[in-house]
Amino acid sequence: MLTTLQTMDALSGIKTTFMGVLVTHWDNLKLSTDFENIDLPRALYDFGGSAFPSKIPFDNRLETLEPGADVKGAKAYEALAEEVLQYA
Amino acid sequence: MSAEPSRFADLFRNPSIDAMYALSPKDFEHFIAYVLRRAGYMVKEVGPHFLRGLDLEMRLPGKSTIFGGVECKRFASNQLVTAPIVRGVRGAPAVDRRNAKPFVITTSDFNEAAHKMAQVGNKPVYLINGAQLVRYITYIQGSRHDDDDVLTSISPEYFSDNGLAGSDKGHTAKILTVANNKGGVGKTMTAYYLGAELARHGKRVLLIDLDGQANLTERCFPELVSQPNDGIERFPNIVQYFSRMWSLQDLIVSTKQERMSIIPSDPFLSLRDLGGSGRPDIELKFARDVQDLGMQPIAALGGSPDWIIIDTPPAMSVFTRAGLAAAG
Numbered sequence A: 001m002l003t004t005l006q007t008m009d010a011l012s013g014i015k016t017t018f019m020g021v022l023v024t025h026w027d028n029l030k031l032s033t034d035f036e037n038i039d040l041p042r043a044l045y046d047f048g049g050s051a052f053p054s055k056i057p058f059d060n061r062l063e064t065l066e067p068g069a070d071v072k073g074a075k076a077y078e079a080l081a082e083e084v085l086q087y088a
Numbered sequence B: 001m002s003a004e005p006s007r008f009a010d011l012f013r014n015p016s017i018d019a020m021y022a023l024s025p026k027d028f029e030h031f032i033a034y035v036l037r038r039a040g041y042m043v044k045e046v047g048p049h050f051l052r053g054l055d056l057e058m059r060l061p062g063k064s065t066i067f068g069g070v071e072c073k074r075f076a077s078n079q080l081v082t083a084p085i086v087r088g089v090r091g092a093p094a095v096d097r098r099n100a101k102p103f104v105i106t107t108s109d110f111n112e113a114a115h116k117m118a119q120v121g122n123k124p125v126y127l128i129n130g131a132q133l134v135r136y137i138t139y140i141q142g143s144r145h146d147d148d149d150v151l152t153s154i155s156p157e158y159f160s161d162n163g164l165a166g167s168d169k170g171h172t173a174k175i176l177t178v179a180n181n182k183g184g185v186g187k188t189m190t191a192y193y194l195g196a197e198l199a200r201h202g203k204r205v206l207l208i209d210l211d212g213q214a215n216l217t218e219r220c221f222p223e224l225v226s227q228p229n230d231g232i233e234r235f236p237n238i239v240q241y242f243s244r245m246w247s248l249q250d251l252i253v254s255t256k257q258e259r260m261s262i263i264p265s266d267p268f269l270s271l272r273d274l275g276g277s278g279r280p281d282i283e284l285k286f287a288r289d290v291q292d293l294g295m296q297p298i299a300a301l302g303g304s305p306d307w308i309i310i311d312t313p314p315a316m317s318v319f320t321r322a323g324l325a326a327a328g
Helices: A001-011 A030-046 A070-085 B007-013 B019-021 B025-038 B081-090 B112-118 B130-143 B187-200 B215-220 B224-227 B236-240 B267-274 B280-293 B320-325
Strands: A019-027 A050-055 B042-045 B056-059 B069-072 B101-106 B127-129 B174-178 B205-209 B260-265 B307-311
Touching: A001 B042, A019 A030, A030 A050, A050 A070, A070 B187, A070 B320, B007 B025, B019 B130, B025 B042, B025 B056, B025 B069, B025 B130, B056 B215, B069 B081, B081 B101, B081 B112, B081 B307, B112 B127, B127 B130, B130 B280, B174 B187, B174 B320, B187 B260, B187 B307, B205 B215, B215 B224, B215 B260, B236 B267, B236 B280, B280 B307, B280 B320, B307 B320
Parallel strands: A019 A050, B069 B101, B101 B127, B174 B307, B205 B260, B205 B307
Antiparallel strands: B042 B056, B056 B069
């Protein structure tokens, strides 16, 4: 997908930016830490790009709460928005 | 400017890999030159005896420096372009210049070693397979005047030093697409909360729900969840756009979140994805329409959107590709 985007960018002049990988459903269990420490770096090495420093924790309250709520999931998205604004 | 051979006009209007393969290798080079001229380039057919490994030189209008060098390979579908060919293009004198881009264009595809070779060093070699070529031709069709005097009809100011025909100058909104092949990973929540947080920062945000599951739409309008699925009766949505009944602008609905609106989706959208490979006509039209939308004032937002955030379905479907094509 990224190779195709790069090639089409070159020909069409439309600059598409791969902003990065966002880790979601994050927790501190081994599956998540293995992903962060092993699988994700390997994927980024193979395919390029980077990961957002913000990680979105697993928080099923996000399904119903309003933005700005005082829960860890909503706070993580607040941090992500700050990152995206800095990036842009 | 002299007219190109009319025999290429039909192929340009109705491009297919099989029809391009039916050309002779030399005619395939002529056809690629024709395509690139339609895209707005000045193209010189130089042949490999002058320019080692390359068939075409491309320049931007009014520029003397070479923008790109192209090697054309009219191959059967079972004959992949190999690494030595890519290496030969990389070493061509014309693309040794700092800003000159090397391209290999084929009717077939590239093997893995060719892809790796293309990424060696600081300057990539751009590889365009048959399917991408068809896609590009379709893109040009929608961007260019369909006549033989295309170069004289386009002002040189249209081109930037590094961009080329079809670039989206003047585009204001930032377009962000959330994509992943897998379902249930949080794409919709990311689109919703990121949009809402940007709106809370004072940005004007337009969400576009390209997922037939319509979860983003239902997240913005929870009251819909309790309603029976009566599809397009709920309100105008993206299905009407892909049915060519409504424009995107007409489908925008305000949400409860201040400064955030949405173009909603509906389960009927899934029925419009027929699967299979690319539908560049749909994908690129959507991309252009979204980029146009980013420059227009939207009443529900009180101005042009600062951000357009697109939620995609959990598959590499026509709607995911359309969302990626629109991102920029």
